[in-house]
Amino acid sequence: MGEKIGVYVCHCGSNIAGVVDVEEVARWAKEKFPEVTVSRDYKFMCSSPGQELIENDIKDLGLTRVVVAACSPHLHEKTFRGACQRAGLNPYFFEMASIREQVAWVTKDKLQATIKSKALVDGAIRRVINHESLEPIKVDITADTLIVGGGVAGIQAALEIADSGSHVILVEREPSIGGHMAQFDKTFPTLDCSACILTPKMFDIGNHPNITLLTWSEVESVDGYVGNFEIKIRKKARMVIEDLCTGCLVCQEKCPKRVIDDVYEVGMAKRKAIYVPFPQAVPNKPVLDTENCTFFQTGKCQVCQKVCPTGAIDYEQKDQLLEFKVGNIILATGYDLFDARRIPQYGYGKLPNVITSLEFERLTNASGPTNGEILLADGRKPETIAVVHCVGSRDKNYNEYCSSICCMQSLKFAHLAREKTGAQVYNFYIDIRTPQKDYEEFYNRILDEGTLFIRGKVGEITNIPRTAEEEGKLIVQAFDTLAGIQRRIPVDLVILSAALEPRSDSVEVGKLFGIACGAQGWMIERHPKLDPVATMTEGVFIAGCAQGPKDIPASVSQGAAAAARVISKIQQGQVLLEPIRASIDENRCSGCRICNNLCPFTAITFDEIKEVSSVNVALCQGCGTCVAACPAGAISGTHYSDKQILSQIEGILDPALQLSK
Amino acid sequence: MSDNPNNQFEPLILGFTCNWCSYRAADNAGLARLKYPPNIRLIRLMCSGRLDPQFILKGFAEGADGVLVTGCHPGDCHYVEQNYKTMRRFKLLHKTLDQMGVKRGRLKLVWASAAEGMILANEIEKFVEEVRQLGPLNWPKWDKPLEVVADYEVVVEEK
Numbered sequence: 001m002g003e004k005i006g007v008y009v010c011h012c013g014s015n016i017a018g019v020v021d022v023e024e025v026a027r028w029a030k031e032k033f034p035e036v037t038v039s040r041d042y043k044f045m046c047s048s049p050g051q052e053l054i055e056n057d058i059k060d061l062g063l064t065r066v067v068v069a070a071c072s073p074h075l076h077e078k079t080f081r082g083a084c085q086r087a088g089l090n091p092y093f094f095e096m097a098s099i100r101e102q103v104a105w106v107t108k109d110k111l112q113a114t115i116k117s118k119a120l121v122d123g124a125i126r127r128v129i130n131h132e133s134l135e136p137i138k139v140d141i142t143a144d145t146l147i148v149g150g151g152v153a154g155i156q157a158a159l160e161i162a163d164s165g166s167h168v169i170l171v172e173r174e175p176s177i178g179g180h181m182a183q184f185d186k187t188f189p190t191l192d193c194s195a196c197i198l199t200p201k202m203f204d205i206g207n208h209p210n211i212t213l214l215t216w217s218e219v220e221s222v223d224g225y226v227g228n229f230e231i232k233i234r235k236k237a238r239m240v241i242e243d244l245c246t247g248c249l250v251c252q253e254k255c256p257k258r259v260i261d262d263v264y265e266v267g268m269a270k271r272k273a274i275y276v277p278f279p280q281a282v283p284n285k286p287v288l289d290t291e292n293c294t295f296f297q298t299g300k301c302q303v304c305q306k307v308c309p310t311g312a313i314d315y316e317q318k319d320q321l322l323e324f325k326v327g328n329i330i331l332a333t334g335y336d337l338f339d340a341r342r343i344p345q346y347g348y349g350k351l352p353n354v355i356t357s358l359e360f361e362r363l364t365n366a367s368g369p370t371n372g373e374i375l376l377a378d379g380r381k382p383e384t385i386a387v388v389h390c391v392g393s394r395d396k397n398y399n400e401y402c403s404s405i406c407c408m409q410s411l412k413f414a415h416l417a418r419e420k421t422g423a424q425v426y427n428f429y430i431d432i433r434t435p436q437k438d439y440e441e442f443y444n445r446i447l448d449e450g451t452l453f454i455r456g457k458v459g460e461i462t463n464i465p466r467t468a469e470e471e472g473k474l475i476v477q478a479f480d481t482l483a484g485i486q487r488r489i490p491v492d493l494v495i496l497s498a499a500l501e502p503r504s505d506s507v508e509v510g511k512l513f514g515i516a517c518g519a520q521g522w523m524i525e526r527h528p529k530l531d532p533v534a535t536m537t538e539g540v541f542i543a544g545c546a547q548g549p550k551d552i553p554a555s556v557s558q559g560a561a562a563a564a565r566v567i568s569k570i571q572q573g574q575v576l577l578e579p580i581r582a583s584i585d586e587n588r589c590s591g592c593r594i595c596n597n598l599c600p601f602t603a604i605t606f607d608e609i610k611e612v613s614s615v616n617v618a619l620c621q622g623c624g625t626c627v628a629a630c631p632a633g634a635i636s637g638t639h640y641s642d643k644q645i646l647s648q649i650e651g652i653l654d655p656a657l658q659l660s661k
Numbered sequence: 662m663s664d665n666p667n668n669q670f671e672p673l674i675l676g677f678t679c680n681w682c683s684y685r686a687a688d689n690a691g692l693a694r695l696k697y698p699p700n701i702r703l704i705r706l707m708c709s710g711r712l713d714p715q716f717i718l719k720g721f722a723e724g725a726d727g728v729l730v731t732g733c734h735p736g737d738c739h740y741v742e743q744n745y746k747t748m749r750r751f752k753l754l755h756k757t758l759d760q761m762g763v764k765r766g767r768l769k770l771v772w773a774s775a776a777e778g779m780i781l782a783n784e785i786e787k788f789v790e791e792v793r794q795l796g797p798l799n800w801p802k803w804d805k806p807l808e809v810v811a812d813y814e815v816v817v818e819e820k
Binding site: 101103106107108109628652658 | 671673675681682684685687688690691692694696697699700702703704705706707708710711712713714716720723724725736737739740741742743746750767768773774775776777782
């Protein structure tokens with residue numbers, strides 16, 4: 001065999017070299033394979049000098065193949081392919097052996113680790129010999145982008161892309177965009193009004209010439225791949241003709257049916273059966289809730305139709321299925337609030353005046369059910385208030401993770417409650433976590449204001465008094481870990497800072513778009529540190545709380561980051577795809593058609609005249625299922641050919657590299 | 662093995678992973694520094710659907726005592742539904758192995774999503790132990806000349 005192979009074994013500092021004898025692996029490779037022209041070990045192969053090492057060897061020694069034994073190819077395959085390309089070698093004449101993730105980090109025994117590393121390198125060397133020169137497939141990018149979720153992350157992403165001149169389709173499930181941020185009163189640590197900073201952005205979305213806003217809509221299906229996604233969106237019947245509606249809201253005013261608003265007002269106030277969720281809603285066009293509408297339930301009423309000055313009410317309206325072609329997708333689907341009923345000892349849902357964080361936001365919001373007055377269920381003003389941190393977070397019974405926003409939110413609640421009612425506020429916390437700019441200063445400010453902090457996880461909230469002082473109060477019991485005593489604090493109002501949880505349907509939504517969710521249900525990013533907004537599916541990005549709990553500044557940053565990624569793709573105009581595709585050798589195809597039904601992308605078609613099947617390269621995604629199924633061996637899979645894999649198996653199982661006894 | 666005072670049999674396991682889920686699970690297990698036996702050696706495919714039955718037989722023929730097939734959970738396939746085809750082939754392969762006198766326990770199918778490094782590591786550990794109990798496979802190599810194969814005492818395993 002005439003190949004000249006360069007083998008490079010990375011130390012990765014001590015990450016690999018601390019467990020694997022890298023020098024020995026490099027020495028062995030050179031000794032075993034006559035094709036191995038040069039074999040080196042180096043501290044950090046991914047560093048510039050490491051890459052230059054490869055480039056110089058390709059140029060000076062005329063290497064025709066390169067093997068790097070280092071970390072996972074998901075991390076640095078691209079890096080080293082780039083090095084090959086710069087030195088004039090086809091980047092697909094490269095193979096990587098993952099001796100960090102698959103050996104050094106998971107193996108205790110150093111000797112066995114070295115043997116396993118050799119086996120993986122052996123497989124890689126034998127495989128790379130059979131590699132072929134390939135060119136990436138170029139695909140045009142459709143400039144339009146789909147953004148799912150109209151919370152602050154989705155809004156930011158939509159505006160960034162639309163302002164750059166490309167078209168955005170923004171889909172929101174609820175009647176209005178705004179998300180959770182629209183429900184809040186003030187934002188920490190600046191205490192600026194949430195609506196005041198959000199509504200201008202919402203207004204821009206509603207009026208932007210480059211944004212198609214579809215509220216009261218959900219994505220039904222997603223087909224295709226990066227650059228060429230085909231999307232079907234179900235636009236639910238509003239029963240209001242949007243083009244005719246002027247947003248005068250006379251219908252809402254005159255509608256006689258009042259329904260508890262479980263979404264925007266979290267059950268604390270009523271809305272009408274035809275409604276916009278809040279005054280600043282975008283679009284400012286109502287939705288008719290047919291489940292609660294008197295006309296839809298009894299056949300009588302039609303008040304809205306009678307009072308509408310433009311005749312915009314249409315009781316016959318049906319759901320519409322809209323089709324779009326987009327190049328990229330951003331998922332900003334947000335979070336659900338933890339259901340505090342799951343912690344029965346906190347009494348939420350049973351005890352009046354035990355409320356969640358979102359309920360308090362509505363209570364203290366000037367547009368909320370009490371016009372911003374913090375009142376108890378019986379209309380009194382509270383004199384003492386408890387804020388309980390970590391409700392459903394940092395608790396192995398519910399969610400192990402920290403919801404990241406609750407500390408700051410609870411500090412904000414303490415401030416707002418004191419300011420508005422003069423009440424004494426107690427914050428029950430496990431640890432105070434204030435890691436961002438100006439957050440610790442905010443904590444100090446709240447301390448100075450006189451809020452009392454008790455370090456201890458609340459064990460119980462009850463209304464059963466033990467003393468006269470506790471009569472008629474809610475008693476919060478916690479073990480004060482700093483004082484070392486049990487405390488029972490009688491209060492009038494308890495605010496539970498409930499955890500942020502993944503959307504209840506996050507896994508299904510992920511599946512729809514071909515991305516995975518972690519064990520907790522948050523959508524998985526491509527890399528937790530270096531690629532937090534991309535996903536394993538090319539062209540699908542995530543932003544905001546869909547990816548994990550985060551506050552408003554972080555959600556906005558991620559929205560903008562995802563948008564930047566999309567804009568760069570649009571500007572390139574084309575995307576390079578891995579040339580991993582199936583192809584059929586017509587001369588060997590017997591026309592049995594076994595492969596035809598195996599392809600979920602309908603990429604394989606049968607030519608009735610020639611009686612052979614063929615692969616449409618544009619549709620093929622390269623899974624290789626047909627390759628494995630062809631009884632005649634007529635289908636081959638680029639970069640994952642039988643020859644390549646079989647030779648890798650031979651190398652990996654080389655009897656000389658059996659584990660030593 | 663140096664941490665193996667009983668000088669017990671160390672099975673050699675060949676594992677096939679899917680680029681989108683189980684290969685990432687292996688990355689994940691590494692990142693979390695989970696420890697599992699070094700007996701397994703993984704090969705990356707784009708999809709478990711690419712798994713040609715001949716790869717598995719080749720593995721046994723090349724000296725593997727067990728073969729682990731991994732892929733995305735049913736319904737999670739990056740290529741829509743190809744893991745269901747893997748499942749079908751897997752059942753057929755088990756039957757084929759029966760006919761060849763190889764115990765079904767030597768070929769195992771495990772679903773592991775990209776987040777499930779822990780599951781993958783645990784399954785590998787379990788599988789290595791299961792194959793250790795089954796003992797060495799000692800299949801004759803395919804590339805041996807015919808007369809050598811004829812001399813070879815083929816030990817057919819009990820079902």
